[in-house]
Amino acid sequence: MNSESGKEDPFDSILMADNRFHCEAYKEGLLEGTRQGLLEGMSHGKTHGARLSTEMGFYYGFAFGWKCLLQNNTDAKSKKRLKTLETLTVLIQRFPHDDPQYATLLQDVEKVRAKFRQVCSMMNVPADFREYVNVAAGMSF
Amino acid sequence: MSWVKSVTVDSEDVFDEDVNDIILQNKEWNNNMGKRVKDGYRDGVDAGKDASLQRGFNIGYREGVEQMVAVGQMKGILSALQCWCQLEHPGSPAFSSISHLLQDVSRHEEAQIERMKMSIGQPPTASVGEITEGVEDMGMEHTDTGCGGGSCSKTDCCKKEQTPNGDATSLQTPCQSATRPSFSAEESVEQLLKSCMDLVVELGLPEELFRHLQQLRSA
Numbered sequence: 001m002n003s004e005s006g007k008e009d010p011f012d013s014i015l016m017a018d019n020r021f022h023c024e025a026y027k028e029g030l031l032e033g034t035r036q037g038l039l040e041g042m043s044h045g046k047t048h049g050a051r052l053s054t055e056m057g058f059y060y061g062f063a064f065g066w067k068c069l070l071q072n073n074t075d076a077k078s079k080k081r082l083k084t085l086e087t088l089t090v091l092i093q094r095f096p097h098d099d100p101q102y103a104t105l106l107q108d109v110e111k112v113r114a115k116f117r118q119v120c121s122m123m124n125v126p127a128d129f130r131e132y133v134n135v136a137a138g139m140s141f
Numbered sequence: 142m143s144w145v146k147s148v149t150v151d152s153e154d155v156f157d158e159d160v161n162d163i164i165l166q167n168k169e170w171n172n173n174m175g176k177r178v179k180d181g182y183r184d185g186v187d188a189g190k191d192a193s194l195q196r197g198f199n200i201g202y203r204e205g206v207e208q209m210v211a212v213g214q215m216k217g218i219l220s221a222l223q224c225w226c227q228l229e230h231p232g233s234p235a236f237s238s239i240s241h242l243l244q245d246v247s248r249h250e251e252a253q254i255e256r257m258k259m260s261i262g263q264p265p266t267a268s269v270g271e272i273t274e275g276v277e278d279m280g281m282e283h284t285d286t287g288c289g290g291g292s293c294s295k296t297d298c299c300k301k302e303q304t305p306n307g308d309a310t311s312l313q314t315p316c317q318s319a320t321r322p323s324f325s326a327e328e329s330v331e332q333l334l335k336s337c338m339d340l341v342v343e344l345g346l347p348e349e350l351f352r353h354l355q356q357l358r359s360a
């Protein structure tokens with residue numbers, strides 16, 4: 001307010017001061033806001049990513065574990081089970097887990113959940129893993 | 142406020158009311174400018190937040206995914222083993238070993254998620270690198286993290302730097318000590334994976350399962 005007014009037209013600098021104050025404060029605020037936004041976004045994102053990851057990891061581990069246990073069985077029933085387990089692992093690996101803005105994320109997650117339920121009934125496993133199925137997956141602001 | 146001052150100096154013999162008037166105008170000017178600064182700052186914060194929330198979310202999301210993959214898969218594998226044991230070998234002692242380990246893994250998972258939830262709305266817990274990455278990606282400049290010595294231990298040791306032309310282009314970046322509390326959590330995942338591998342060997346389960354756990358451990 002004092003250094004530049006000497007060089008410039010003092011009347012102009014009074015008129016422009018309004019704008020200048022706003023602009024400089026805006027720049028400062030922008031940096032602070034960016035910092036806050038990143039940190040806030042990160043802590044929210046982390047929780048959501050962790051939830052989806054544990055859910056998908058659980059399904060994958062479950063399918064993979066059963067596949068290992070059944071792999072040497074040659075009876076028709078086991079073969080059918082192995083095929084369904086294989087489908088589940090393929091479904092899980094088919095979409096990127098680390099991109100919350102992936103276009104068909106919700107649909108893909110739903111498909112995996114449905115396939116998991118099918119696997120559970122096929123294995124005669126009581127599907128009391130319901131805590132997972134209700135978890136919201138996602139997403140973005 | 143040189144123009145205001147010069148007027149007050151020249152007008153010593155003017156009625157008091159006029160002086161009061163000038164003081165009032167001076168106050169009003171300061172108020173107005175103060176308001177402009179406040180408004181500008183607030184607008185800037187809003188704009189900055191709007192522009193960076195999603196990016197922050199994406200960065201955090203990736204981190205969360207990475208952090209929980211091993212735990213999730215371990216829980217799935219142990220659940221499969223538990224079901225299998227119950228169906229194929231009811232009453233075997235292996236069942237309780239599997240169940241115990243599964244409980245440990247579940248507890249660890251819950252604690253991790255709970256900790257992440259707690260950190261929402263709390264002072265920054267992110268590392269310098271992540272924020273810097275995010276800011277760079279947004280095309281915003283920064284100069285220095287303000288923590289050159291690397292020996293600071295508090296999160297609020299922020300410093301703002303000015304470039305020669307006076308623009309504040311640096312970002313206040315929180316610094317943290319090198320020893321993060323999450324270290325113990327990682328150690329515990331490592332331990333759980335080790336116990337899981339031991340169990341697989343003990344029960345004579347397929348080699349493939351052991352190798353998969355080994356992979357999770359090295360990832």
